Amino acid sequence: MESLTLKLGGMACAACANRIDRAIQNIPGVIDCHVNFAAEQATVEYNPEKTRAEIIQQGVIDLGYSALPLQDTIASDDNPERVAGGTPQNELNIKLILASAIALLLIIGSLPMMTGFALSWFPRWLHHPWFQLILSTPVQFWCGGQFYRGAWQALKHRTSDMNSLIALGTSAAYFYSVFATFFPTFFTSQGLEPPVYYESSAVIITLILLGRLIERQAKGKTSDAIRKLIGLQAKTARLIRSGQEIDIPIQDVEVGDIIIVRPGEKIPVDGELIEGVSTVDESMVTGESIPMKKLPGDEVIGATINKSGSFKFRASRVGKDTLLAQIVKLVQEAQGSKAPIQKLADLVTEWFVPLVMAIAFITFILWFTLTGNLTLAIITSVSVLVIACPCALGLATPTSVMVGTGIAAQNGILIKGADSLEVAHKIQTIVLDKTGTLTEGKPVVTDYITVLGTADSNEIKLLELAAAIERNSEHPVAEAIVKYAKAQGVSFPLPEVEDFSAIPGAGVQGIVSERLVQVGTSRWLNELGINTEILQSYQNKWAGAGKTTAWIALDGKLSGLVAISDTLKPSSKSAIKALQKMGLEVIILTGDNQETASKIASEVGINRFFAEIRPDGKAAIIKSLQEVRGKKGKSIVAMVGDGINDAIALAQADVGIAIGTGTDVAIAASDITLISGDLHGIVTAIKLSRATMNNIRQNLFFAFIYNIIGIPIAAGILFPFTGWLLNPIIAGGAMAFSSVSVVINALRLREFMAEST
Ligand SMILES: Nc1ncnc2c1ncn2[C@@H]1O[C@H](COP(=O)(O)OP(=O)(O)OP(=O)(O)O)[C@@H](O)[C@H]1O
Numbered sequence: 001m002e003s004l005t006l007k008l009g010g011m012a013c014a015a016c017a018n019r020i021d022r023a024i025q026n027i028p029g030v031i032d033c034h035v036n037f038a039a040e041q042a043t044v045e046y047n048p049e050k051t052r053a054e055i056i057q058q059g060v061i062d063l064g065y066s067a068l069p070l071q072d073t074i075a076s077d078d079n080p081e082r083v084a085g086g087t088p089q090n091e092l093n094i095k096l097i098l099a100s101a102i103a104l105l106l107i108i109g110s111l112p113m114m115t116g117f118a119l120s121w122f123p124r125w126l127h128h129p130w131f132q133l134i135l136s137t138p139v140q141f142w143c144g145g146q147f148y149r150g151a152w153q154a155l156k157h158r159t160s161d162m163n164s165l166i167a168l169g170t171s172a173a174y175f176y177s178v179f180a181t182f183f184p185t186f187f188t189s190q191g192l193e194p195p196v197y198y199e200s201s202a203v204i205i206t207l208i209l210l211g212r213l214i215e216r217q218a219k220g221k222t223s224d225a226i227r228k229l230i231g232l233q234a235k236t237a238r239l240i241r242s243g244q245e246i247d248i249p250i251q252d253v254e255v256g257d258i259i260i261v262r263p264g265e266k267i268p269v270d271g272e273l274i275e276g277v278s279t280v281d282e283s284m285v286t287g288e289s290i291p292m293k294k295l296p297g298d299e300v301i302g303a304t305i306n307k308s309g310s311f312k313f314r315a316s317r318v319g320k321d322t323l324l325a326q327i328v329k330l331v332q333e334a335q336g337s338k339a340p341i342q343k344l345a346d347l348v349t350e351w352f353v354p355l356v357m358a359i360a361f362i363t364f365i366l367w368f369t370l371t372g373n374l375t376l377a378i379i380t381s382v383s384v385l386v387i388a389c390p391c392a393l394g395l396a397t398p399t400s401v402m403v404g405t406g407i408a409a410q411n412g413i414l415i416k417g418a419d420s421l422e423v424a425h426k427i428q429t430i431v432l433d434k435t436g437t438l439t440e441g442k443p444v445v446t447d448y449i450t451v452l453g454t455a456d457s458n459e460i461k462l463l464e465l466a467a468a469i470e471r472n473s474e475h476p477v478a479e480a481i482v483k484y485a486k487a488q489g490v491s492f493p494l495p496e497v498e499d500f501s502a503i504p505g506a507g508v509q510g511i512v513s514e515r516l517v518q519v520g521t522s523r524w525l526n527e528l529g530i531n532t533e534i535l536q537s538y539q540n541k542w543a544g545a546g547k548t549t550a551w552i553a554l555d556g557k558l559s560g561l562v563a564i565s566d567t568l569k570p571s572s573k574s575a576i577k578a579l580q581k582m583g584l585e586v587i588i589l590t591g592d593n594q595e596t597a598s599k600i601a602s603e604v605g606i607n608r609f610f611a612e613i614r615p616d617g618k619a620a621i622i623k624s625l626q627e628v629r630g631k632k633g634k635s636i637v638a639m640v641g642d643g644i645n646d647a648i649a650l651a652q653a654d655v656g657i658a659i660g661t662g663t664d665v666a667i668a669a670s671d672i673t674l675i676s677g678d679l680h681g682i683v684t685a686i687k688l689s690r691a692t693m694n695n696i697r698q699n700l701f702f703a704f705i706y707n708i709i710g711i712p713i714a715a716g717i718l719f720p721f722t723g724w725l726l727n728p729i730i731a732g733g734a735m736a737f738s739s740v741s742v743v744i745n746a747l748r749l750r751e752f753m754a755e756s757t
Pocket residue numbers: 433434435436470473474475477478504505506507508519520521548549550589590591592593613614615643645
């Protein structure tokens with residue numbers, strides 16, 4: 001299965017999004033598809049054996065929209081017009097200016113009729129039907145041409161959308177007036193004034209164009225976060241080639257290039273520091289506000305800022321492989337994804353337009369049969385058509401999602417999809433892994449003892465064997481042992497290992513120098529029939545101090561014990577306190593032994609923990625926690641982890657949160673990634689999720705209530721009681737601004753960070 005993200009252009013409303021969605025789903029070989037109206041994006045999963053990206057892209061283009069693969073648009077995002085499609089900005093501006101000018105003239109012209117005053121000084125010709133016809137025709141068909149084109153496109157696919165409503169509504173007003181202009185006697189013979197409503201149509205078109213313009217501008221702001229992220233990138237890099245320092249554009253940097261960075265400069269790409277010492281401000285990418293100390297061997301991240309010293313580093317990831325580029329891609333994909341809460345709005349949108357047309361038709365029939373007044377019947381049904389707004393419904397969720405995921409990214413929190421953003425506000429239980437999550441995951445060996453005692457030269461030999469095995473493992477414990485061996489003077493390179501195997505959650509084994517070496521937990525060694533009694537007292541002492549222990553066995557006999565200590569992250573304790581304060585239950589889940597877990601738990605103020613849990617056991621525990629019934633049904637459980645041993649549990653949890661400094665496996669299995677690994681990110685993510693959901697609910701409420709109240713009023717439901725009729729002009733204005741207000745409300749979310757920090 002492959003996935004493809006297309007940047008779409010030319011969508012007028014949420015119904016367009018639905019139409020594209022359906023068309024893509026119908027392409028053979030397409031497995032799943034999500035179209036996001038606000039982000040103007042389609043995410044498609046397809047079987048590459050049955051279809052190709054170009055076929056899907058062409059499918060969208062055939063519908064009358066533009067579509068470009070997302071990757072192509074990242075590099076040149078400073079030119080959004082290129083991909084925006086639809087009506088170009090300039091043309092829209094000109095149309096709007098022309099339409100407003102004419103609409104104004106028409107309004108002035110119809111002042112006497114509208115106000116009922118006989119204004120004697122008024123130039124009569126301004127009110128002349130033929131004059132109004134000539135003025136309003138270009139507005140109807142040129143300025144409003146996009147509505148006809150949209151409606152026609154929809155009709156070709158046997159659907160209807162916002163454009164259909166506007167085209168139908170304004171046409172009714174316009175052609176009714178044309179009829180009255182050509183055949184005034186039809187009305188005068190009945191003793192009626194010939195009705196002329198040119199100005200209604202022109203004003204409605206003007207207002208809707210204005211609404212679209214404002215909406216487009218506001219919608220542009222919802223992707224501010226992405227633009228800011230892209231803008232972080234450095235433009236040039238100073239590298240050393242054949243002994244010379246040269247400045248080159250960032251696109252030309254290659255993996256392996258040696259790059260110099262001076263204090264105050266931006267680090268151009270990702271790499272490894274090879275010479276010099278410095279501190280680097282990584283807050284813009286990781287959200288971590290404390291500058292990081294960098295020594296040779298440390299990783300540096302592109303787009304972060306070098307603070308104190310000059311250094312050289314070797315580029316390891318460039319172009320679209322850099323952390324920043326990956327973040328941008330992930331966020332763009334997330335912004336285009338659909339939140340489950342949108343389902344209802346989608347369903348309504350699908351039936352909305354035909355329903356509104358039916359209501360308009362009934363309104364017409366009812367008023368005409370009840371009163372026999374053709375003008376009244378036309379005016380009310382036109383009002384119904386132009387006040388109904390499916391756009392507001394379609395925009396309600398995706399705009400908030402876009403702003404929410406963008407803010408998260410700016411704070412070093414990567415949310416992979418709108419569904420995780422939605423679920424996160426319901427989290428009741430947070431399960432934390434220990435090593436690498438609560439702790440730094442950079443453990444060091446603090447104690448070492450062998451069965452034969454310390455004086456024996458066998459000590460260093462045993463360490464060599466253990467290190468040789470551990471070099472093949474990526475467990476933090478393994479790294480600590482290898483480092484320790486090096487520091488103790490074990491000669492490198494280490495001997496070769498045969499038949500290496502790693503038993504997750506237990507340890508590692510292999511043959512070194514024709515001896516069977518096993519390093520792991522006491523439980524595992526016991527299972528293998530190895531007696532660990534002799535060193536048990538050491539284990540008790542060290543584990544009681546919160547250290548992890550690794551047992552070494554040679555040829556099936558216990559030979560030594562290593563204690564490894566890992567410092568708590570400075571932020572862990574306060575983050576846990578904040579989570580508990582929010583009313584969440586926080587639990588530790590670790591593969592490490594009971595004593596160690598118990599010590600760490602009490603240090604950070606957690607009283608519930610599960611220790612000595614194997615990787616599949618971790619998932620089983622998450623499952624059992626999910627089955628606990630709370631007040632609101634099943635518990636929503638989040639798991640936070642960094643290691644390979646956490647991957648299954650991360651996938652099992654309702655929200656899997658990975659530590660960005662952890663393994664790729666964990667990150668791939670998770671829904672949210674905390675780039676810097678600071679656990680405060682969990683607090684922010686949950687708060688942001690709550691804020692976003694509130695925002696979505698407000699948006700949906702406004703969008704629904706607007707239509708539920710607006711349509712009946714436009715249909716004249718109040719007329720029999722209050723004599724109140726909605727002028728179609730006001731209906732059009734209300735419609736134009738309902739979607740604008742939804743987008744603006746979504747933008748309010750941007751104030752979230754300012755409030756919460
Ligand atoms: N490569 C290894 N070398 C030595 N011991 C190991 C190794 N891999 C695992 N172990 C032992 O198995 C235990 C459980 O490992 P596991 O990876 O499941 O959890 P962990 O990383 O210690 O803790 P956490 O689950 O909190 O991240 C470790 O504490 C360690 O004692």
